Amino acid sequence: xxxxxxxxxxxxxxxxxxxxxxxxxxxxxxxxxxxxxxxxxxxxxxxxxxxxxxxxxxxxxxxxxxxxxxxxxxxxxxxxxxxxxxxxxxxxxxxxxxxxxxxxxxxxxxxxxxxxxxxxxxxxxxxxxxxxxxxxxxxxxxxxxxxxxxxxxxxxxxxxxxxxxxxxxxxxxxxxxxxxxxxxxxxxxxxxxxxxxxxxxxxxxxxxxxxxxxxxxxxxxxxxxxxxxxxxxxxxxxxxxxxxxxxxxxxxxxxxxxxxxxxxxxxxxxxxxxxxxxxxxxxxxxxxxxxxxxxxxxxxxxxxxxxxxxxxxxxxxxxxxxxxxxxxxxxxxxxxxxxxxxxxxxxxxxxxxxxxxxxxxxxxxxxxxxxxxxxxxxxxxxxxxxxxxxxxxxxxxxxxxxxxxxxxxxxxxxxxxxxxxxxxxxxxxxxxxxxxxxxxxxxxxxxxxxxxxxxxxxxxxxxxxxxxxxxxxxxxxxxxxxxxxxxxxxxxxxxxxxxxxxxxxxxxxxxxxxxxxxxxxxxxxxxxxxxxxxxxxxxxxxxxxxxxxxxxxxxxxxxxxxxxxxxxxxxxx
Amino acid sequence: xxxxxxxxxxxxxxxxxxxxxxxxxxxxxxxxxxxxxxxxxxxxxxxxxxxxxxxxxxxxxxxxxxxxxxxxxxxxxxxxxxxxxxxxxxxxxxxxxxxxxxxxxxxxxxxxxxxxxxxxxxxxxxxx
Numbered sequence: 003x004x005x006x007x008x009x010x011x012x013x014x015x016x017x018x019x020x021x022x023x024x025x026x027x028x029x030x031x032x033x034x035x036x037x038x039x040x041x042x043x044x045x046x047x048x049x050x051x052x053x054x055x056x057x058x059x060x061x062x063x064x065x066x067x068x069x070x071x072x073x074x075x076x077x078x079x080x081x082x083x084x085x086x087x088x089x090x091x092x093x094x095x096x097x098x099x100x101x102x103x104x105x106x107x108x109x110x111x112x113x114x115x116x117x118x119x120x121x122x123x124x125x126x127x128x129x130x131x132x133x134x135x136x137x138x139x140x141x142x143x144x145x146x147x148x149x150x151x152x153x154x155x156x157x158x159x160x161x162x163x164x165x166x167x168x169x170x171x172x173x174x175x176x177x178x179x180x181x182x183x184x185x186x187x188x189x190x191x192x193x194x195x196x197x198x199x200x201x202x203x204x205x206x207x208x209x210x211x212x213x214x215x216x217x218x219x220x221x222x223x224x225x226x227x228x229x230x231x232x233x234x235x236x237x238x239x240x241x242x243x244x245x246x247x248x249x250x251x252x253x254x255x256x257x258x259x260x261x262x263x264x265x266x267x268x269x270x271x272x273x274x275x276x277x278x279x280x281x282x283x284x285x286x287x288x289x290x291x292x293x294x295x296x297x298x299x300x301x302x303x304x305x306x307x308x309x310x311x312x313x314x315x316x317x318x319x320x321x322x323x324x325x326x327x328x329x330x331x332x333x334x335x336x337x338x339x340x341x342x343x344x345x346x347x348x349x350x351x352x353x354x355x356x357x358x359x360x361x362x363x364x365x366x367x368x369x370x371x372x373x374x375x376x377x378x379x380x381x382x383x384x385x386x387x388x389x390x391x392x393x394x395x396x397x398x399x400x401x402x403x404x405x406x407x408x409x410x411x412x413x414x415x416x417x418x419x420x421x422x423x424x425x426x427x428x429x430x431x432x433x434x435x436x437x438x439x440x441x442x443x444x445x446x447x448x449x450x451x452x453x454x455x456x457x458x459x460x461x462x463x464x465x466x467x468x469x470x471x472x473x474x475x476x477x478x479x480x481x482x483x484x485x486x487x488x489x490x491x492x493x494x495x496x497x498x499x500x501x502x503x504x505x506x507x508x509x510x511x512x513x514x515x516x517x518x519x520x521x522x523x524x525x526x527x528x529x530x531x532x533x534x535x536x537x538x539x540x541x542x543x544x545x546x547x548x549x550x551x552x553x554x555x556x557x558x559x560x561x562x563x564x565x566x567x568x569x570x571x572x573x574x575x
Numbered sequence: 576x577x578x579x580x581x582x583x584x585x586x587x588x589x590x591x592x593x594x595x596x597x598x599x600x601x602x603x604x605x606x607x608x609x610x611x612x613x614x615x616x617x618x619x620x621x622x623x624x625x626x627x628x629x630x631x632x633x634x635x636x637x638x639x640x641x642x643x644x645x646x647x648x649x650x651x652x653x654x655x656x657x658x659x660x661x662x663x664x665x666x667x668x669x670x671x672x673x674x675x676x677x678x679x680x681x682x683x684x685x686x687x688x689x690x691x692x693x694x695x696x697x698x699x700x701x702x703x
Contacts, residue, residue: 349675
């Protein structure tokens with residue numbers, strides 16, 4: 003694989019621009035309040051672009067296209083859910099949360115229920131979700147840099163971790179508000195312009211059929227470079243040109259692969275035109291017919307879809323880096339309008355990633371063999387275009403992908419570092435005093451180091467799937483806490499704690515099983531891989547039941563709290 | 576005719592009152608009740624919370640019944656999932672395109688409704 007010079011230039015340019023904007027922000031950031039919430043002086047349009055820029059992560063920019071390429075129409079529920087999550091946030095949380103005056107989720111828990119111990123528990127969940135969400139961002143960075151330059155995986159992962167940590171520790175949120183807003187527009191450009199060019203190329207290619215009823219085939223003779231050895235299944239015997247290791251022996255020249263399982267790599271192999279694409283063992287490449295239609299086979303598939311919908315719809319409001327942004331709105335009404343603009347901005351972006359997935363089946367089917375379907379957005383320009391257009395478009399998507407990791411990772415790091423500084427390192431009331439900036443910096447370094455180590459350990463996980471699991475934990479812990487805390491007077495600290503531990507705990511265990519546990523099939527697999535449909539109702543039920551059993555612990559100021567959460571600011575005096 | 580009337584009748588001296596200072600300064604009784612969470616104040620806040628929650632639940636139900644019902648609809652009527660519109664399969668169009676404007680529309684209706692509820696609440700408090 004050759005180095006894509008334009009891609010490298012683009013990645014470096016985005017990183018430098020991020021650092022430059024961060025430095026510009028440092029000059030403006032003076033107090034901790036500047037650091038954490040940008041002094042609440044950010045206009046709704048900027049804020050909405052910043053929220054969207056922060057939200058569109060590796061999962062959105064790369065992962066959706068990869069999943070659609072692999073699994074078809076069912077995967078459109080990911081972007082639909084990612085956007086619908088902001089609708090749930092708008093309907094149930096945005097304005098009251100802003101009016102609560104809380105900077106972070108632990109702040110909200112303590113303000114609403116007056117319990118320092120509940121605060122510690124929510125801190126633990128913020129850190130768990132934040133780190134779990136940071137890992138796939140760093141993985142995506144490793145994948146992108148590897149695809150663009152051929153650098154080893156760890157270079158991109160560690161590099162992005164260092165840039166983001168330095169930027170956050172140095173400038174805080176004031177700077178990342180500018181950076182994030184800039185990065186939304188960069189990402190939109192980087193997803194729209196390339197796909198327009200690619201669709202023109204597809205048009206010029208007589209609109210090649212996107213989903214022929216067969217399994218994917220190589221359209222032309224194709225060189226496939228496999229760096230990490232893979233085990234693939236070959237459906238029909240195929241004669242290839244090989245240079246490298248195949249089934250444990252070094253081969254050069256013409257070789258025939260019999261039907262069955264083969265181990266390939268590191269090697270470069272050339273497949274003839276019209277050969278069926280061997281696919282990674284365990285990755286069942288769907289044929290065109292099943293790719294096109296929603297999977298409806300059996301109750302467990304339907305359960306999986308609904309579980310995913312629930313996780314994304316209700317999980318967004320519980321993501322630590324999403325909530326902290328709402329404090330930068332001047333009042334509750336502005337928080338609502340900001341969220342509405344965010345819905346529009348995200349909806350616009352999500353029209354495009356699936357198109358890459360559809361084109362990828364035709365033009366880069368070798369990804370089914372290497373298993374790198376997450377890279378489809380990055381490799382399509384090289385496969386479909388030639389010369390200058392290929393470099394330009396390839397560079398642009400690489401820039402967009404890097405913007406995605408940088409912005410999401412920055413946002414996550416700010417929130418995780420914020421709660422670590424306040425609740426673990428014990429900087430007294432970090433959110434309001436001006437003197438604890440150093441504490442925040444140390445917290446940022448700590449918050450960045452742990453997921454970097456994790457990302458180096460956990461290598462081959464699907465970016466979007468890991469992100470989906472983080473949503474499931476958020477939906478089963480913070481969503482009930484926020485929704486009941488805002489709308490139900492009867493919530494008590496014990497009820498909230500029990501719900502967090504049982505619901506959030508169950509989701510966290512399911513997530514860890516899905517990532518590192520034994521391989522399951524059938525219903526147990528569905529229940530573990532998409533836990534939200536049972537953990538979210540469980541969390542709500544436990545919170546309500548325990549709260550009702552401990553009714554005497556309802557805070558005495560609950561009436562005043564309801565007034566503060568729901569009455570417009572104009573009534574304050 | 577009208578001209579002469581206007582010319583003849585000089586503008587009369589009118590007492591202009593910009594706001595009713597003493598009244599505005601005084602905390603209205605209901606507002607005091609709001610702060611103390613007694614009687615009328617509590618009822619008003621409960622009413623506002625109920626109105627806002629009802630609106631939010633209605634919009635969530637709208638989205639659940641339209642977009643949210645799609646997996647079930649496609650499972651029950653597989654024929655529908657194979658229908659093509661403009662050369663594109665219906666599920667792709669609905670999930671890939673149509674869902675997003677629906678979300679923005681639902682959000683817009685909610686935002687207007689929620690702001691109206693708040694205005695009504697403020698009027699109720701300021702008037703009484």
